[in-house]
Amino acid sequence: MPEPEIRPPPAGRRRRPFSLRNRGILAATLVLFAALALVGLALYEANYRVAVSSLQARMESYMYLVLAAMDVDASGRLSLAEEDLADPRLNQPGSGMYLQVEGRDQAWQSPSLLGVDLPELSQIEAGQSRFAEPGDSQGFFLYQYGIGWQLEDGSIEPFAVSVLVDAAEIRGQTRAFRQGLWRYLGAAAVILLLAQLAILYLVFRPLNRVSGDVARVESGLAERLEGEYPLELEPLARNVNRLLDTEQANQARIRNALDSLAHSLKTPLAVIQAGLPLHGGSAADSMQNAVHEMQRLIATRLERAGSSARRTLAEPAPVLPQLQRIIASLDKVYSHRLITAEVTIDSELNFYGEER
Template sequence: MKPRLTSLTARVLLLATLWSAVALVVIAVVISTLYRQGTERGFQELLRAQLYNVINSVSVGEDKQLAGRPELGDLRFSQPATGWYWMVEPLGDFKAEPLTSASLGVTQLAMPPIAEVPFDDNYERFYVEEDGQGNTVQVAETEVVLDQDGRAARFRVSGNRALVEADIQAFSNRLYLALGGFGIGSLVVNALAILIGLKPLDQARAALERIRRGEAERLPTDFPREIQPLASEVNALIDSNRRIVERARMQVGNLAHSLKTPIAVLLNEARVLDRGHGELVKSQAEAMQGQVQSYLNRARIAAQRDTVLARSEAEPVLERLLRVMRRLNPGLAFDLSVVPPGLSLAMEQQDVEETVGNLLDNAARFAKSRVSVAVSPSAEGPSAEEAQRRAWVEVLVDDDGPGLEPEEITEALKRGRRLDESKPGTGLGLSIVTEITSEYEGRFTLTRSPSGGLRARLILPGVAISG
C-alpha cells in the first residue's frame, strides 16, 4: 500500500509549495532567457555600431592603400589581448596592407566559411570565435566597396563575450536571490493563510474532544458556512443518539417492571411448596431472574455503547462501592488506588458498579484480611487495533484468599457454577462481569494474585485525559 499524507494541512502546504517551486523555476528560466536574449541583442548592436564607425573611418588613399585611423572611444581597442579588436582586410584584386587595432597585435582571429555562417539581408554576419589569447569573442563582419574602381575590403569588429556572460551571471544571481526570497515569503504567507483558513477545523476537533470528554453535549453553531453543515449534522447525530439511549432506558425500565412482579410471585410461591418442588421452582426462577437481568444489561449497554455520552469518573464510583463493602465486611481492609487522579471510564456508572461490585463481593467472600483495587491507564486493548483506536483502562481487584488453580478458574467462569457451596451466592457474579465487559468490547481474566489470592483483571474502555 502506498503511503499517503493524512494531514489536510500538510497536503495543502505540499501542493502550494510544489506549485510555488514550479512557478518560480519557470519564471526564473523565462526571465533569465529573455534577459540573455536582450543582452546579446544589445551586445550585437554595439558591435554593429562599432563596425560602421570603422567603415566610416577607412578609405582608399592616393597611394592606393587603405587609409584611416578609427577612433572608437574605447581604450580596450588599444590594449592587447582584450578580445576587443577591429580589422580591415582588402578583398580580391585590391592589394593593400590590412589595418588592425593596436589590441590585436600578432593575434590571428579565425573566420568561419561563408557557407557555415552566411551573410544576412543587410550583408552582415555575426559569429563566435576564440582568439589566440583564450578569449571567446563575438565578431561582426561585413564587406564594403570603398571606391568607384570597385576596390573592396572586409571589415570585422569583435567584442569579448566575457562582458556579456558576466552581466548575465550577475543579473541571474540577483534574480535567483530575489525569487528565492519571494518564494520563501510566499511559502510563509501561504502557510499562515492555510493555517488560519483551516483553524475552524481545529476548533471543530477541539469541540468534539470536549464532547468526548463529557465537557459539552453539542458543537457550537458559530462555524464558517463551509463547516456549519457538518457541525449541524454532528449535532443531529448526537441528538439522535441521545434519543436512542433514552428510549432504550425507558424500554428496559418498563420490561424490568413488567417481569419483576411475576418472578417475585414465583419465588414466594416456591417457599410454600414442598421441599422438592419448592427448590426446583426457586432455582428455575432465580435462573430466569439472572437471565432476564443479563439480557436487560445487554440491551441497555448495546443501546448506549456506541454513543459519546457514557462517562464515569473511576475514583468516586469505586470509593462509594468500597464504603459499602467496608460496612458489610468490617473485618477486612479495602484499598483503592487510581493513577492518575481524574481517570474516567467510557461506561455507564451502574455498569461500573455492577462489574466491579461483583468482583469485590467475590473477593470479600474469600479474602483473609485485605482486598485492593488498582486503576490505571492501559496501553493494551482487547486487540492491537483497538489499543490504537481508543483509550483503555486496567482495573485490578486482588485478595489474599486461597486463590484458584487454572482448571478451577475455567470452571468458575461458567454461568451458575460455584466452587465453594459453603459460601453464599448464586454463581452468576463472574458470568455477569464477563458479559458486561464483553458488551463494552473489553476483556476479563482471572489469575493468581501477587499476595497469593485471586486477581481479577479488567480491560475497560477509558476516556482520554486531555493534555
C-alpha cells in the same frame, strides 16, 4: 510429519498520514519555489537577450565606423584611418573588442588583436550580414558584413568587415544581474512563504476549532457543537449535532424499553416464586431453581442489551467515588472479618462510559 504452522506476517506500523495543514504548507511551498524559479529563469533569459541585442547594435555601429574610415586605392590596396575609430579599446591588446577587414589577398586588423588567436571566419557575400553568438565563433560574439568596393576600372573588390567581442563582457553583465536577481527572489520567497503560512493558519483555524469542539464532545465535556462556524463548516456542525441528538434519543428509547421489559418479566416471575411454597410437592425445588435461572438470564441479557445501547460520546465518570462506594459496601458485608482495604489511585482518573 506435522505440517508447519503458518503465521501471518506481523502487521507493520501504520504510517501516519500528513495533516491537511502540512499538505497545504508543502504544496504551497513547492508551488512558490517552482514559480519563483521559473520567473527567475525567464527574467535572466530576458536580460541576456536584451544584453545581446544591445551588443549587436553596438557592433553594427562599429562596422559603420570601419566603413567610414576605410579607403581603397585604384590598385585595390586597402587602407584605414585608425584615428577615426573612437573606441580606445581597439588600440589595447586583448581588450575584448576586435576589428578585422579582410579582402581577397589582404587584411587589416585592429591593434587589440595582437596576441589573440582568431577563429577561422567564413566568407560572406556583399550586402549580407551575419551575427553569431559564442557557440558558433569560439568564445566571441561575431558580426560580419560583406561589401563590394568598385575600383576605377569598374571591377569589384570584395571585403568582409568583422567585429568581434569577447563573450566575457556579456558574462560579466549577466553574472551581476543574476546574483542580484536571485538575491531579491530569495527575499521575496521568504516574505511570500511567511504570508502563505499566515494565510494557511487563518484558513485552518476554524478546522482546528471544530476539532477541539469534537474532542470536547468525545470526552463528555460538551453535549453539542456550539458556536458559529464558517459557511463551509455549518453543514458539518449541523449534521454532527443531529447525530448526537439522534443517539441520545435512541439511547433513552432503548433504556425505557429495557426497563419496561424488565418490569414485565420480573413481576410474573416474582409471583411464580412466591406461589411455589404453597403448592409444595417434589417439583417445588426444581421449579425454584428454574425460576432463579430465568431471573439470572433476564438480568444478564438486559445488562448486555443495556451496554450495547450506551452512548458513544458520554460524560466521563470519575473512578475514585465508584471504587470507594464498592469498598464501603464490601466493608459492611464482611465487617466481621476485620479486613482493611487501601485504595491507591489517581483522583483525576475518569472512565468514559455510563455510570451504573
